[in-house]
Amino acid sequence: MSDHEYTPKSKAGKWFNDRLPLLTLGAHLTDYPTPKNLNYWWTFGGILTFCLLTQIITGIVLAMHYVAHADLAFASVEHIMRDVNYGWLIRYIHSNGASMFFLAVYIHIFRSLFYGSYKSPREVIWIIGLLIYLLMMAAAFMGYVLPWGQMSFWGATVITNLFSAIPLVGESITTWLWGAYSVDNPTLNRFFSLHYLIPFLILGLVVLHIWALHVPGNNNPVGIDIKKPSKDTVPFHPYITIKDTFALLMFMIIFAGFVFFSPNVLGHSDNYIPANPLVTPAHIVPEWYLLPFYAILRSVPDKLGGVILMFGAIFILFVLPWLDTSKVRSAVFRPIYRQFYWIFVLDVLMLGYMGAMPAEGIYLVLARVGTIYYFAHFIIVMPVVGLLEKTDPIPMSISEPVLTGGADPALARKDNEKI
Amino acid sequence: MSKEEKKVNRRDFLFTASYTIGAVGLGAVVWPLVHQMNPDKAQQALATTEVDVSQVEPGNSITVLWRGKPVFLKRRTQDEIAEARAVSMSDLPDPQKDEERVKDGKDEWLVMLGVCTHLGCVPLKDKGDYNGWFCPCHGSHYDVSGRIRKGPAPTNMEIPKYEFVDNNTIKIG
Numbered sequence: 015m016s017d018h019e020y021t022p023k024s025k026a027g028k029w030f031n032d033r034l035p036l037l038t039l040g041a042h043l044t045d046y047p048t049p050k051n052l053n054y055w056w057t058f059g060g061i062l063t064f065c066l067l068t069q070i071i072t073g074i075v076l077a078m079h080y081v082a083h084a085d086l087a088f089a090s091v092e093h094i095m096r097d098v099n100y101g102w103l104i105r106y107i108h109s110n111g112a113s114m115f116f117l118a119v120y121i122h123i124f125r126s127l128f129y130g131s132y133k134s135p136r137e138v139i140w141i142i143g144l145l146i147y148l149l150m151m152a153a154a155f156m157g158y159v160l161p162w163g164q165m166s167f168w169g170a171t172v173i174t175n176l177f178s179a180i181p182l183v184g185e186s187i188t189t190w191l192w193g194a195y196s197v198d199n200p201t202l203n204r205f206f207s208l209h210y211l212i213p214f215l216i217l218g219l220v221v222l223h224i225w226a227l228h229v230p231g232n233n234n235p236v237g238i239d240i241k242k243p244s245k246d247t248v249p250f251h252p253y254i255t256i257k258d259t260f261a262l263l264m265f266m267i268i269f270a271g272f273v274f275f276s277p278n279v280l281g282h283s284d285n286y287i288p289a290n291p292l293v294t295p296a297h298i299v300p301e302w303y304l305l306p307f308y309a310i311l312r313s314v315p316d317k318l319g320g321v322i323l324m325f326g327a328i329f330i331l332f333v334l335p336w337l338d339t340s341k342v343r344s345a346v347f348r349p350i351y352r353q354f355y356w357i358f359v360l361d362v363l364m365l366g367y368m369g370a371m372p373a374e375g376i377y378l379v380l381a382r383v384g385t386i387y388y389f390a391h392f393i394i395v396m397p398v399v400g401l402l403e404k405t406d407p408i409p410m411s412i413s414e415p416v417l418t419g420g421a422d423p424a425l426a427r428k429d430n431e432k433i
Numbered sequence: 434m435s436k437e438e439k440k441v442n443r444r445d446f447l448f449t450a451s452y453t454i455g456a457v458g459l460g461a462v463v464w465p466l467v468h469q470m471n472p473d474k475a476q477q478a479l480a481t482t483e484v485d486v487s488q489v490e491p492g493n494s495i496t497v498l499w500r501g502k503p504v505f506l507k508r509r510t511q512d513e514i515a516e517a518r519a520v521s522m523s524d525l526p527d528p529q530k531d532e533e534r535v536k537d538g539k540d541e542w543l544v545m546l547g548v549c550t551h552l553g554c555v556p557l558k559d560k561g562d563y564n565g566w567f568c569p570c571h572g573s574h575y576d577v578s579g580r581i582r583k584g585p586a587p588t589n590m591e592i593p594k595y596e597f598v599d600n601n602t603i604k605i606g
Contacts, residue, residue, distance in 0.1 A: 168554065168570075171552070171553040171554065172552040172553060172554065172570060174553075175551075175552040175553035176552065178552075178553075189471065189472060190467075190470050190471050191470070192472075193470050193471065193472055193473065193476070194472050194476045194500070194501055195472060195476065195480075195500035195501055195502060196500060196501030196502045196553075197501070198476075198501045200472070200473070200476065204470065291498060291501055291502070291503065291555075292496055292498065292503050292555065293555060294554040294555040294568075294569060294570060295569075296569050297569065298554065298569075298570045312571055312585075314585075315584075315585055316585065316587075317550075317551055317552075317585055317586065317587045318587075320585065372572075373571055373572055374572060
């Protein structure tokens with residue numbers, strides 16, 4: 015993993031490093047050679063780390079005041095909002111933080127899709143990332159249940175009932191998940207326990223994600239392999255740390271905008287009504303970040319089929335590295351795939367919108383078209399375009415497009431002579 | 434069999450025995466950890482509810498909570514019963530006669546779980562295309578007998594185990 019030998023300067027440092035080479039790890043992370051052409055789409059890894067830590071810290075604080083009991087949970091959340099010092103701030107950071115986390119992860123995933131970061135040799139990074147994404151959805155879902163409002167209760171009912179679609183054992187699994195014969199106090203209690211656990215599982219997977227990243231090194235906008243360290247790379251610190259910090263500050267401005275000026279805009283007012291097992295709200299909608307999958311679920315007029323397709327929409331991403339037949343990573347050099355990429359982005363956005371609309375009439379028709387296209391993108395477009403497409407010429411190195419495109423030719427010669 | 438294989442067999446036996454005992458031990462430890470999540474004794478104790486239905490007029494219904502789920506108790510009019518029985522079996526996604534969904538001689542009482550068989554929402558009464566219930570979550574329509582007619586729900590609304598303790602009291606569970 016380490017690209018160089020490192021010896022601590024101080025005697026104490028050397029003594030410690032010989033026993034536990036943490037300082038070597040630190041030096042590796044500091045000097046880690048990073049492609050010099052990374053654009054701002056590459057800053058979301060750092061932003062996501064920030065999001066995870068924000069959720070963990072605010073979450074631990076909220077757990078000091080929250081009560082995980084069906085009779086007390088709703089009131090304890092109001093207690094946090096009204097009585098606890100800065101409770102409103104911490105809760106709004108936590109609830110909007112979930113949305114910010116998903117915003118960042120979607121940008122991160124779509125960046126990977128555009129620049130082919132999921133392709134060989136980075137498949138394992140991609141798969142670990144998807145596992146993190148799955149755990150994020152589980153954590154977000156369970157977290158949304160904790161305030162025990164109407165949306166909490168009925169969201170939990172609908173999502174846990176997805177498992178009842180499984181033939182034969184479905185009902186038993188659902189009862190087992192509930193710990194009762196419906197969503198009830200035992201359900202809330204265990205969701206709280208698991209909601210507290212999952213972020214730490216994610217943290218562990220993040221370590222693996224970064225470890226797996228540091229083996230081949232970062233992909234880059236040109237998508238070509240680079241020698242490292244070389245004139246195509248810069249050390250992670252200070253170059254990337256500064257750039258990541260700047261992007262993070264921009265991100266935090268948006269984050270703070272939600273927290274301070276419209277903290278409830280991404281939520282549902284129904285969740286400020288205490289949970290009532292006798293009345294289902296007229297319009298049940300999941301949080302915005304799950305809407306495309308919800309649209310897929312509803313677009314199928316069959317219970318089991320809908321559930322299979324919804325989970326399939328996520329699991330198909332796991333085999334994506336093998337569905338994509340193109341040797342070229344970056345869509346910058348793939349004129350046909352590039353267009354399909356943007357159609358796919360629009361398709362997912364459209365599905366998200368359909369998920370928020372009632373499942374009837376034109377909305378249902380469009381959701382069905384969107385669902386079919388979603389799967390066609392992976393099963394047909396990805397393999398076929400990869401085989402048939404005539405890609406644009408790929409540069410030999412990261413430096414080449416910089417030096418031939420408008421830069422001083424004299425500089426290029428000089429650069430070449432050095433090699 | 435050669436001598437060599439016999440020598441290996443002795444060790445094989447030890448391996449297999451160790452792994453087997455290990456697997457049984459692991460299972461014995463995992464099962465309590467899994468089973469603790471199933472409904473506990475207190476949950477199971479809530480499994481019956483008695484309801485006084487003397488105040489319900491024909492055409493009206495009441496909803497009670499049983500095991501955390503709503504149960505609809507509808508006292509149907511003669512017209513509604515006739516309507517439910519006039520439906521052809523071929524029009525039903527989950528064919529079931531209305532007679533099978535009520536107790537003999539108590540035709541007017543429809544007692545069923547008020548839970549949509551799609552994803553568990555509570556359907557709204559007197560709504561939908563079939564004069565019965567309509568689930569607002571994903572648009573399932575149920576008829577006056579609580580049978581699924583249109584939408585994603587796979588089966589009719591469930592009839593819980595219940596009995597008439599006397600003419601005015603229904604025991605659910």
